[in-house]
Amino acid sequence: MQPENNELQVIQQDFNRALQEIDALKKQNVAALGDGEVFVKRVNGGQIRSVKGTVTLRQLNGEIATIQGKTMTTAKGFNTLNQIAGLSIITPESLTLPDGQIVVNPYPVIDPESGTISKVWVKKTAIGYSPTGNLVITSSTLLYDIKAYFIQDVMKKVQYNQGSGRVCMEQMLTEDEKQNSIFLKIEGPLGIAANIQHPEVLKAIDTFINKKQFAERNAQSICERLVMSKHPALASAAYVTKQGDVARVPVVGYVHDFNREELLDIADKAERGEEIEVGNQKAEVIEAVAEATEADFIADADDEEIAQSVHPEVIRAEDVPNGTDYVEEFIEREVAPPENVFQMERGGF
Numbered sequence: 001m002q003p004e005n006n007e008l009q010v011i012q013q014d015f016n017r018a019l020q021e022i023d024a025l026k027k028q029n030v031a032a033l034g035d036g037e038v039f040v041k042r043v044n045g046g047q048i049r050s051v052k053g054t055v056t057l058r059q060l061n062g063e064i065a066t067i068q069g070k071t072m073t074t075a076k077g078f079n080t081l082n083q084i085a086g087l088s089i090i091t092p093e094s095l096t097l098p099d100g101q102i103v104v105n106p107y108p109v110i111d112p113e114s115g116t117i118s119k120v121w122v123k124k125t126a127i128g129y130s131p132t133g134n135l136v137i138t139s140s141t142l143l144y145d146i147k148a149y150f151i152q153d154v155m156k157k158v159q160y161n162q163g164s165g166r167v168c169m170e171q172m173l174t175e176d177e178k179q180n181s182i183f184l185k186i187e188g189p190l191g192i193a194a195n196i197q198h199p200e201v202l203k204a205i206d207t208f209i210n211k212k213q214f215a216e217r218n219a220q221s222i223c224e225r226l227v228m229s230k231h232p233a234l235a236s237a238a239y240v241t242k243q244g245d246v247a248r249v250p251v252v253g254y255v256h257d258f259n260r261e262e263l264l265d266i267a268d269k270a271e272r273g274e275e276i277e278v279g280n281q282k283a284e285v286i287e288a289v290a291e292a293t294e295a296d297f298i299a300d301a302d303d304e305e306i307a308q309s310v311h312p313e314v315i316r317a318e319d320v321p322n323g324t325d326y327v328e329e330f331i332e333r334e335v336a337p338p339e340n341v342f343q344m345e346r347g348g349f
Helices: 002-027 075-085 146-160 175-180 199-213 215-229 260-272 294-299 303-309
Strands: 031-033 036-043 046-058 064-067 070-073 088-090 094-096 102-104 107-110 117-129 135-145 165-169 181-187 190-195 246-255 284-291
Touching: 046 075, 064 294, 070 075, 070 246, 075 215, 075 246, 088 215, 088 260, 094 117, 117 146, 117 215, 117 246, 117 260, 135 146, 135 215, 135 260, 146 165, 146 181, 146 190, 146 199, 146 294, 175 181, 175 190, 190 199, 199 215, 199 303, 215 284, 215 294
Parallel strands: 135 284
Antiparallel strands: 031 036, 036 046, 046 246, 064 070, 088 117, 094 102, 107 117, 117 135, 165 190, 181 190
């Protein structure tokens, strides 16, 4: 009988300890929720709710994209992660160009000959808390240079498709090339003579036209991804490890009580370079200026742009030039219904 009494005592002790832990959690305003916890961190007499969870990003939803062997989180993916991180994205009314000129935001640069957009400048600001509970403001200014991407795209066509053109000096152009080619300058007299009759070059031109049409929309998406990727709350999610067609990303987010006017005031102070202090706590400001890369152009293409330029709704594998490392997700890409951001495991959301 003695062993049984000892077992009962152990069970009773475990039960009492569990009750004490639950009581302690209640006092701390901590509640178990899914794979993480929701808890309240008291700051200067106030409360900031914090959410922690694991978010599943899916390739078929366009939330991740594998380019040149690396899996990056797209603008869609960052928007999914931000459902937990809780960053507020602000678009300032104006931005300052590198030459000091203050212009409207976003600012399209128009090609005088065609009257179409050749570049877009855009600025975004993200306001939110880091995983340690510190207020951080990130500000990113992006140059979306459509012509630069067009030159890169044409260069790939010339590299991998015989008869599509060549790299040469402008003075080396033959009479036939002058009649049937477009010369795209790279630097000084060096450039690409692209045969405008070649199917692959025509595809590049078609892509160029689509990029112009969706320039402002794509530029803003890329800039939003950039500004979120610079914020400590989501910085670790810029590149992820893919398992199958998904990536699991841990996220910690804080729910603040700023209203729209307060957010705009914080963004304005950050723009002016003023010190920002909230609740006797100084905020950290992180600024970045970048140019959209080839990976950005491919990974964050607008859905309408993809639908308009792909027939019939997929890019055939045989259409990808040999030796070109294109985005895996854009080859026979299916559209899957969005799922809840948390995993449906172990009683999760």
